[in-house]
Amino acid sequence: MDGTNQLATQYIKFPNTAKAQFPIKRVFHSIADLLNTIGVIVCTHVHIKAPSPDPSPSQTIPLYRCSTYSGYVVEQDQLKVAEVGDSVNLSCFSTRDIKTTIVWIKQNPGEKPVEIATSYQQQAGTFYNGFEKSGRFKTQAAPGSFNLTISNLEPSDTAMYYCAVIFIYDITFGEGTVLVVKGAPLTKxxxxxxxxxxxxxxxxxxxxxxxxxxxxxxxxxxxxxxxxxxxxxxxxxxxxxxxxxxxxxxxxxxxxxxxxxxxxxxxxxxxxxxxxxxxxxxxxxxxxxxxxxxxxxxxxxx
Structure with missing residues (x-):
């Protein structure tokens, strides 16, 4: 255990800001009812005894096998401002990219969220609700990211865009990106x-x-x-x-x-x-x- 403690700071990293810790605490609370938890170290303690008729405590070697889990974080730009006809890239980064599904969701003010596209384990995005018909929406999947590009922007593209990462039964949302398309008619x-x-x-x-x-x-x-x-x-x-x-x-x-x-x-x-x-x-x-x-x-x- 002493050896584990000595190497802990080198190999075990935990988030050290309140903004980074909040979504991880939420994950642990949702899956295990653990409060104010940002990481877990799980160890298995096995005693290995030396082959001797009368082993002494000094001949017993404790063996520890440890693993860690510290949740994951979804990061998005908070605000994007562009002109009608421009193109914009909405980025989404996740600290977990194994066996996850990443989804982009659009929400207009006062309306229910609408699913745009999903990607499972860095595969090409699959579109929903007709977003692929105009040809203006494209996705780029890579390890730890799933970005959404909207070209030839229209006034109706002004909305809040959320990126969410799904792992087993847990869903973690980013804070959302506000996309403002300038030059749109402002309805007086x-x-x-x-x-x-x-x-x-x-x-x-x-x-x-x-x-x-x-x-x-x-x-x-x-x-x-x-x-x-x-x-x-x-x-x-x-x-x-x-x-x-x-x-x-x-x-x-x-x-x-x-x-x-x-x-x-x-x-x-x-x-x-x-x-x-x-x-x-x-x-x-x-x-x-x-x-x-x-x-x-x-x-x-x-």
Whole structure:
């Protein structure tokens, strides 16, 4: 056992960030009801006795055989923005690529998820629900990955795309990729944000605001906030309002069909890491609309 302990750090690796540990903990809880578990070491202890009429404890050799399992993680890009007519590649990486099925799923706002394609053990993708008919959807399977390419983008391609890995009875989902196709008709919707806030200092508080104007499809909206920090390749989702229609008011003009919805994101006790551009995205009427972003500058020391 001493030898195993000495070599453990060299051969046994466990995830060391909360983001990486969360989906693995979920796997162990679902398959074995184990809480807060990120890995298991299973050992078999066998005593081997020396061929002697009177063996002493020193002649008994303990033999340990160990194996490990630490779950698996599915990684996706959080946001992809492209123009109508462009092509986009949605990537999906899994830390497990043996005896697994990987599936791509599309979900439009307010609609049920629809299966796009699957791949078993790196085989060519199999399409479902007519996604192969247009010839715009292609898949690329490789060890540990199953990517989806959409060419000649259309407004209807704007949606959330999930990648999931299926192993035996367990399904692990990625966090999803939001695909926004710009240049699509916006059904008389507009999203307004204040472009720049006055500079604030660490410890201050501020409220970001997003106003949605719509002349049709009044009702529930799903509102998402993204933050794009300096040096980050893609914005990341930081908050969602869920379905909210109670923050909307009709225009004061009697005959006007315009409805104004205001959504706020309070930020308290700011730190330098909160600086960046905050984007408001509104899912409504089967589309996702983005504001132009609000720049938050934080100056000074704590």
């Amino acid at each position: 919707h507009k999203v307004h944000q204040q472009s720049v806030l006055e500079a604030v200092h660490p410890g201050d508080s501020v409220t970001l605001q997003c106003t949605v104007l719509t002349e049709s499809c009044s009702g529930e909206h799903s509102v998402y906030w993204f933050r794009h920090g300096s040096g980050e390749s893609h914005p990341g989702i930081i908050y969602t309002h869920g379905n909210r229609s109670d923050e909307c008011k009709k225009s004061s003009e009697t005959d006007s069909p315009t409805q104004s919805c205001v959504y706020k994101l309070p930020k308290r006790n700011l730190s330098l890491s909160d600086a960046g551009t905050y984007y408001c995205a509104v899912a409504a009427c089967g589309q996702i609309l983005f504001g132009n972003g609000t720049d938050l500058h934080i100056t000074g020391k704590v």
